[in-house]
Amino acid sequence: MNDVALALHAGLTSSGVQHCVYLPDSVMNPLTARLEADPAIATYVCAREDEGVAMSAGLFLAGQRSVAIMECSGIGYCGLILARCQLQRTPVFIMASHGGLLGEIFDYHAAPAAAGRGVVAGLGLAQLVLRSDDDPAEIVRLALQTVHAQRQSFVLFVPPHVMKPARPRREA
Amino acid sequence: MNRGDVVRAFAELRGDAVVVMGPGGSSGLLWQAHPHPATIYNMELAYATPVALGIALGAPERRVLSFEGDGSLFAATPVLGTIARYPPANLSVIVLANGIWGTGDASIATTPHATRWPDLAVACGWNSQRVVIADALGPFRDAVRRSLSESGPWFICAVTERSSQDASGNRARPSVDAVETADLLRRYLAEKR
Numbered sequence: 001m002n003d004v005a006l007a008l009h010a011g012l013t014s015s016g017v018q019h020c021v022y023l024p025d026s027v028m029n030p031l032t033a034r035l036e037a038d039p040a041i042a043t044y045v046c047a048r049e050d051e052g053v054a055m056s057a058g059l060f061l062a063g064q065r066s067v068a069i070m071e072c073s074g075i076g077y078c079g080l081i082l083a084r085c086q087l088q089r090t091p092v093f094i095m096a097s098h099g100g101l102l103g104e105i106f107d108y109h110a111a112p113a114a115a116g117r118g119v120v121a122g123l124g125l126a127q128l129v130l131r132s133d134d135d136p137a138e139i140v141r142l143a144l145q146t147v148h149a150q151r152q153s154f155v156l157f158v159p160p161h162v163m164k165p166a167r168p169r170r171e172a
Numbered sequence: 173m174n175r176g177d178v179v180r181a182f183a184e185l186r187g188d189a190v191v192v193m194g195p196g197g198s199s200g201l202l203w204q205a206h207p208h209p210a211t212i213y214n215m216e217l218a219y220a221t222p223v224a225l226g227i228a229l230g231a232p233e234r235r236v237l238s239f240e241g242d243g244s245l246f247a248a249t250p251v252l253g254t255i256a257r258y259p260p261a262n263l264s265v266i267v268l269a270n271g272i273w274g275t276g277d278a279s280i281a282t283t284p285h286a287t288r289w290p291d292l293a294v295a296c297g298w299n300s301q302r303v304v305i306a307d308a309l310g311p312f313r314d315a316v317r318r319s320l321s322e323s324g325p326w327f328i329c330a331v332t333e334r335s336s337q338d339a340s341g342n343r344a345r346p347s348v349d350a351v352e353t354a355d356l357l358r359r360y361l362a363e364k365r
Contacts, residue, residue, distance in 0.1 A: 019230065044229070044258050046222075047250030054219040055254075058192075058226020061212075061358050062234075063365060066226075084216050088354035 004136050004163050005030035008095070009038070011140025012067055017093075018042060019059050019066035021052040027097030027160045028069050035069075049074025053081045057090040065144070072098035075155065076115025082123055082153060089151040093144055099157030100129040120155050127155040130162050173309050174335035178268055180205045181309050182239065185316045190227055190357065194220035194240025196274040200344030202239070209356040213346040215240075218247035221265050225255055228263035228325075231361060235262050235320055242269040242289065243282045249292065255325055256297030264319040264326040265293075270334050278338035289329040298327055307331040 008031050012020075020035045020043045022028070035041050046052035049070040059066040075082075075096055085092050098104065098113045099120075120127045126146060130139060143154045179198050183205035192212045193199040199213040215223055224238035240248075245267045255263065269286035272278050284292060290303045302324060306312035312330050319326035348356065 021226075042229070044254070047254050050219070051222045051248070051251050051254065054222030055226035055229070058223040058228075059230040060226075061223070061354065061361065062227045062230025063358075063362055064230035066230075080216050081219050084219070084350065088350050090354055090358070 002030035002163065004158075005034050007136035008140055008158075009034045011137035011144075013038070013040065014137065015065065015141050015144040017065045017067050017144070019056075019064055020044070020069060021046050021055045021066060022069035023049055023052060023071070023074055025069070025071040025097050027071070027158065027163050028095065030163060031095070032069055048077060050077040050081050053078045053085065053092050053094070056092045057081070057085050060090045060092070065148070066093070068092055068094045070094065070096050071112060072096045072109075072116035072157065073112030074116070075119050076112065079119045079123070082119065082125065085153055086123060086125070091147045091151050092153045093147045094153065094155045095158060096155060097158055097160065097163070099155075100159035103159055103161030105160075125153050125155055127157065129157045129159065132162050173307070173312070173330070174333050175268060175270060175338060176201055176335065177309055178312060178330045178332055181313055182266070182316060185313060185320065186237065187320065189235035189237055189320060190224070190231070190361070192220045192224040192227070192236075192238045194238070194244040196241050196244070197338060197343040198239060198241065198268060200346055203346035203348070204344050207346075209360040211353065212357055213348065213353050214350065217244045221245060221248050221255075222251050224265070225251065225260065225263060228260040229258070232260065232262055234361070234364075235264070236260075237264045237266060237319070239266045239268070241274055242267055242271065242286060243273040246282060246284070249296075252293055252296035252298065259299075259325050261323040261325070263324055264328065266316070266328045266330060268330050268332060270332045270338060272334055272338060274338045275340050278334065278340075286329070286331045290327070293327040298325070303327045305329045305331060
């Protein structure tokens with residue numbers, strides 16, 4: 001059980017998301033595992049993150065709500081397709097691990113974070129880094145509201161220290 | 173057969189199917205032959221087929237085709253594995269294999285060789301019964317007809333001669349831009365739901 005994954009899942013469901021395109025990632029795994037187990041959401045494992053973003057744009061054109069989930073490095077591959085999505089107003093909602101500045105423990109996550117943040121900043125995409133004291137379900141609901149009302153892509157970064165396991169309950 | 177022959181034959185057969193065209197000369201030729209709102213023209217290199225896959229998954233009641241050159245599809249080769257993993261019955265992928273990158277003076281050969289595309293699709297997990305190679309208009313038309321009426325996904329490789337239409341400066345161009353083409357398709361699909 002992971003409280004944050006549960007809340008993110010609830011936010012997606014309450015916003016009408018019925019499709020999830022993702023590439024497996026250790027941080028986002030608690031969420032994608034929940035989505036895989038949810039019969040109301042169709043999940044697709046893509047081969048590359050930019051391919052997944054293109055699929056998500058296609059789902060939007062077909063009138064469907066979707067989320068693309070990936071490691072932050074994947075956004076680094078997505079510059080061209082995200083630029084096209086912005087231009088033609090076929091928005092994509094991305095949830096990506098890392099991307100924040102706090103709590104990183106591996107040197108090899110520095111380049112993925114730099115690539116992802118660089119693409120998001122370069123294209124001027126709406127973005128937010130989820131914080132430990134945020135309400136994840138409400139953040140997702142509001143982000144998707146912006147995505148579909150303003151037809152612009154949105155990246156929600158989920159740092160590793162935020163996607164943490166639930167604390168064990170204390171005995172009464 | 174050359175690029176123009178293939179695109180015109182395709183335009184005659186597509187009906188109201190959704191089409192996502194790759195970048196390059198084929199987009200303008202399709203526009204000239206038969207403009208249709210259910211079409212995205214000049215999708216970025218490597219993304220025509222992934223976008224078509226998304227539409228096919230989201231609109232299973234519609235026939236959806238991607239149409240791109242071998243240079244563009246080779247950049248998108250991983251999507252062949254994704255389609256094999258989640259095979260939409262309503263999706264067809266058409267690769268126009270003229271063996272060159274259709275840019276500049278169109279003199280640089282692509283990889284793989286045009287006739288090896290079916291092998292690549294089957295190696296990625298496609299049903300070989302729905303993987304077709306056509307080097308003449310008759311078999312190409314037959315394959316497109318089958319892909320529009322029978323369960324897919326279908327992979328159709330149209331092997332063409334090189335032609336003057338392949339070079340950058342000789343391209344026909346659609347009269348709708350990237351913004352208009354996406355909005356026309358989105359509205360078209362919304363009205364048909």
